[in-house]
Amino acid sequence: LIHFYKRMGKMIIRANLNSPELIISTNSVSESLQAFERVFHKVLDPDSVYHIQDKYFLERLIECTEKYRLQTEDESYCPLIFDSWSCFEPTPPGSIQVTPCPAIAQLNYRMEYHAQKYCTDEGTWWTHPISNKTWSNYTGCVDLPDLYFRQAMNSINIAGLSVSLAFLLMAFTVFCVCRSLHCGRVTMHMNLLMSLSINNICWLLWYKLVLFDISVWSSNLVWC
16 A cells, blocks of 8 residues: 655544544654554554545545655645545645545535645644644535525425424314314324324424434434
8 A cells, every 4th residue: 555655754644533633753664664554454443443434535545645755854844634534735834735625425525626724834734623623624615506505495395394294283183172073084184194294293303313414414324
């Protein structure tokens, strides 16, 4: 996986969104090879917190390590970094580095767009104040017209399901309260109203617990 390194330097690797950062800092070819052997042993181990499940992101990490031997020797630069999705090359302090967006179908990212990462004046990658981790800006990767269209369609669906559920429950309540209407045909309609109500409730729960929760559908759990 790793070729001969002409230059030594520093690299930051975050194997996945939840893993700590791995820092590679070497001064010789042998140290570089040993360091990356340890890294790939961790990311390929299913029981490791550094494990990379998606083959696509593993390939992107390998491509990023190829750039390690070609990076600048200027120590004032922000170092080469793999942020679990993309590779950002060494960057001068006080500037923004861009890289092509990853092909993530679930997020509808466009590869012709670019993600951004800010190198502070101190020569360190900007850290998010909440997560206390280096942060990359992927908002530019989103196809905004398509996103707005999908959001509008989701809002219409939720509104329609909610209104439909309200009237279904009202009709079911009327049949329950007015006992004079009870007969075989009304009982059949009550069962139909209840089944339609449950269907609408399930769809509303799906929107709330699955579609609007990125952590659920991105991990693609069995129940999802």
